[in-house]
Every structure is written in structure tokens, then in C-alpha cells.
Amino acid sequence: MTRTALDFDDNWLDPEELAHIRRRLPVTYVHGLPVRRGDDGEVERIGLLLRTLDTGALGREIVGGRVKFHESIRAALLRHAENDLGPLALPTVPLSLTPYHVAEYFPTEAVSPYYDPRQHAVALCYVLPVIGDCSPRGDALSIDWLTPQEAVSDDIAAEMRHGQQHIVRAGLAHLGILP
Amino acid sequence: MTRTALDFDDNWLDPEELAHIRRRLPVTYVHGLPVRRGDDGEVERIGLLLRTLDTGALGREIVGGRVKFHESIRAALLRHAENDLGPLALPTVPLSLTPYHVAEYFPTEAVSPYYDPRQHAVALCYVLPVIGDCSPRGDALSIDWLTPQEAVSDDIAAEMRHGQQHIVRAGLAHLGILP
Amino acid sequence: MTRTALDFDDNWLDPEELAHIRRRLPVTYVHGLPVRRGDDGEVERIGLLLRTLDTGALGREIVGGRVKFHESIRAALLRHAENDLGPLALPTVPLSLTPYHVAEYFPTEAVSPYYDPRQHAVALCYVLPVIGDCSPRGDALSIDWLTPQEAVSDDIAAEMRHGQQHIVRAGLAHLGILP
């Protein structure tokens, strides 16, 4: 998530300052769980990003990143959706700002299901329906559209970073399609 | 809200550094709307703080303030509840971290219903039932327990700071008791 | 709401039987609050139906009616949306079945904000974005697209039936646009 924010945003915090602030107070994050709906309105597919990690290994993430100074939550969601899914994804921002889930990332393991060694972040999680064409950008190798069964499989969960498999499953439960 | 955080927390950000950070990225806030429930479980009273403002005038606020580094949302709610209501309020922290409302405070007027000249803050708002004795502390002169009708009256709304009357009304709507 | 269900559905409960059942157990209802969104995704207009009441007077209602046997909540929402808004409204059914509000209609006044002399109904309320053309049907004279300020005005509230002005205001609060 950090690399997205640092590398691909027109970001007026240089890495050193951001790294410093990240040790001083929690960072506000947003996540959008990309979904595709069927004709009956039910969600049929969930989009997960495949990324090259700093370690060189591969890992999966959901769309998102930090909210910038004086940026609204909806604007941050759209910015990260464009960064991660490309300009033609046509995402629908949430009607309400009430998230379906709040993820607390701590820089210490086992404090919560979410662990990020770089920071303490409070992430508001939203469902993000997309109807357009998604083209992975930046360090994202692909966006894979998975069925609910695939999205919660052990294989996929093992690839998710920072405990984000819990955000996926909470989203499926919210949508009424958790297998 | 700031004065609470700065004056009464064991806060390891000095005012200058906090003021600086407040201009660099959004600050994560929590709000707890203190309520008292009747025998049938319905909320009957809402608790609003009466404070002396920096200007010397009086103003009303709801419980809350910023989340500190490595502090959980529930811990921050309990800390601010104790700061504002005293140690005997016996608040119940929310079962779920999903807030009933998200308030975006901007340092620019009219960007959202919430305006705070000192900062951009993203506040997660929760209902906070209290069953104990509340004793205003710090710069809080009193905590007044209002009926829903009183809480949304024009007089009270005019006294609310930062647009927080919208947080009160969203809370009453969530509780099904908005007059 | 009844007249919609009775007159315009292919309804296999005759009026006598429905009237009888309505005195025996609560009826499951759905409501859809029609909204139009602006370019930034925020809701700008709320659609309210203007109807001729049994008394001959005019009254306002939101879209909705009862759920039929073996009918899903989403299917009931789409059926009532088509009944009330016409076949070209292009409504979007909710992603999640969790309603933003639950309205309990009682056949006795003052038990709750919602009163319906004909029945006890439990109504699940959803926001229903529409992007198409709405043409009032059946006994609906018009669908008026109001600003949030207009939708909660005393004049409009006084025209709402069964206490539905509370459903409208709870919807605006959920959307973060309650004036």
C-alpha cells in the first residue's frame, strides 16, 4: 500500500517525512474491494491485485492507500482505484461514507488481524463496484477476478498482505456471499 | 477537541509538532455520542459537553479526540470518555468497529458539514452508552443530558462546535429516534 | 402502499385474505428511497411519489410495498420500483441486504413513528439510485426530485404518509446529507 502512495501519487510528502510521521500518529487509509455484479445485482467476482513485493516475491492486495491532506474519502478512493485499476475501470464510489469494515493496522504483530511493519493505519473499507476495463498499473502485475470461493481459499489467503484476507472475508460477509 | 488531546492526555507529541503534522496529513479521530437508555432499551437521553472555548465563549461538543500512535479505536474511545466524563461514567465500547457515521473535518469552510480551522480530521463516530456518574473534567463545565427533541433544537445546534450537530442528528437517526 | 400491492401486482392473495392475514402477523415490507447522484458520487436529489389517497386528498410516499411469498428482497425492490417509477427507471439494487433503516409500522398510533391503520408491517429501507427516466404509474400522479433541503421541509413532511418522512430523513443522515 505504501509503495502505491509513495511511488505513484503526486505526493507532497517526501519519503523521509512520511516515514517519520508514520511513527508519530496513525495514518488514515481507505480500501476499495473491487467487485463485479451479476444481472440480479448480486456480486459474482472480487478483484484482487497481484503485486511484486519489496522482497521480490509476489503478494496480493486490495485497492487502497492513504488519504492525503485535504482530500475527501471518496476522492482518495477514486485516486487509488485509478492508480491500481487504470483510468477505464469506472468504479462507483460508495453512497454512504459508513464503511463495511474498519481495519486497524499496527506495526506490531498480533495486536490485531492487520499488521504493517511501517505504520499504524486506520483503514476504512468500502465495496467498490467496477464496470469498466481494469488494467493493472505501477507495480501491479495483474488484477484477478475471483469467485467468492476462490477469494477465500487458503491459497489466496496465504498470498494476501498485511492480513487483508480478513478485509476480503468481511466484505463477502457484508455482501451476503461468504461461502 | 484539540485542547482535550493536548492538555489532558499524556501526549508525547508537543503542540508544535502536532500543529505541524496537522497540516501534513489527516488526523484520525473518534467520537462517542454519550447516551442513556430506558428500561425498554431505547435511548432516552443524549449527553453533550458544555465547554469554555478559546474565545472565552461557551460551546458544546461531543466526546472524542484523536487516536494516538499504536492506540486502538476502543482504547481511544475509553480514554476520551474518561477525559471528558470522568472515571465513573462506565461507558460501553461498541461491539463492532463499524461507525454509525464518518465525519470529515476540513480546515476550509463549506467543503463538508464539518469545519475545523486547525486540521483535516477523519472522525469515526460511535454511540457510547453510559450507566455511571458523569463528572465534567478539564475544560468541560458540564455534561447535559438532553432529550432527542432538545438535542436537535436550534438553540443547541447553534452552540455545537465544528458542525457536530450533524453528528448528533446522524446518531439519533441511526438510533431511530430523530424527532 | 397497500394499493400498490393490491392493484398493480400479479397478486395471488385476494384482498379479503390479505386483509385477514394483515391482522394475524406482521407483513414484510421493502422500501427503496430513489436518489440521483452527482458527478462526485454524492446524492443530489431524492425522488418522492405524489399519490391520490383513498380519501381523494394528495399524499407523498416513497417507493415500496410488501414482499411476496418466495420473492427475494431484491426482486421485491425491483418489482415495486417498476410499479412506481416505470420500466425505464434503471434502479440499482443494493449491494448488501443490510438496510439503512428498519421501519416498524403499527396499526396503533404513537407506538412508533410509523402508523398504518391497515397492518403491522416491518419495512427494510434501502437507498435506490436510479439513472433512467421515471414515469409515474398506477395511482402515482408524479415523481418529484427534491433537494435534501426540500425533502425534509415541513411542507413535504406534512404530505408524507404513514410517518415516512422519518424514513427520508434517516436516509439523508445515512448518506451524510441531512441538512
Added chain:
Amino acid sequence: MTRTALDFDDNWLDPEELAHIRRRLPVTYVHGLPVRRGDDGEVERIGLLLRTLDTGALGREIVGGRVKFHESIRAALLRHAENDLGPLALPTVPLSLTPYHVAEYFPTEAVSPYYDPRQHAVALCYVLPVIGDCSPRGDALSIDWLTPQEAVSDDIAAEMRHGQQHIVRAGLAHLGILP
């Protein structure tokens, strides 16, 4: 669920009439997921009922049943909690009537995750914290307090009736403790 409603309520619908109505329109249900909280406010245990089924086999259920004519949702929750957990359970009714999940039971398999051959029911699901002593009543053999891990285990899921394991998991996801 039916047996609870029929055998242990002071129910003014005789079984024949209820069975008839159950084939004519959906029945409004409430469910309360009994939980016990730890000192930090997080849910630590989930209470599941063990019942003797009509077949003589054993099965697990969560608290709940139908809403009676002119009965409020909170009153129905308290009535079923007393029926299933005894008079000393001291449950806390929900602050808001917005359920964490809506379960649609159909009398046809595979229409939804919830199947009840006797009826189409729309169930509003709430978290029900209890602090008192629970004594199983009626046809409930025991109430077992399970950890989140135990509650979602395959063994327990296989014992749940009507697909209610999905209600349990949606509840744990809502509470942020789905393993």
C-alpha cells in the same frame, strides 16, 4: 425455530393457521446471536443452542423466532431470548434496529444460503450480549459458549440448522473476530 414459536409462546395462532399463513407470505423473524464480551469490550464467546430436532437427531440453532402481530422487534428479541436462554440471561437489546445481517429463508433449497422447508422467512439478525446466567429451556438441551474458532469449525457448522452457520460467520465478521 418453529417449535420455539409454537410450543413455548403464548401464541394466538393455532398450528394449522400458522402453517397455512406460512405458505401465503413471508414471515418476519428476528435472530439474536448471544455473545459474551471480555474486559476490553471484544466479544470472546458465542452462544449456540443444542436442540433435539423433530427427527430425534441433535442440531444447533441461534436464538430467535417469529415476530408476533403488534410486537416490536426488541420485544420479540427479548421474548425469544427468555424462551431460549431463560429469565436470568440479562440480554442487552440492540441500540439500533439496523441488523448486522438479513437472512432470507426459503422453502426451496439453494435459492439462498438459508433453507427452511416450512416457510419463507425474512430474519433480521442482531448481536445479543448477555451477562447473566443462561439455562436452556423447552427443547434446548444446552447452550454452549464457543470461541470464534470453535463457532466456525466444520464440526459445528455441520450441526447448524437451516444454514445458520452463515448467520454466525456474518456476525463474527461484523464483530471483527472472524478467524
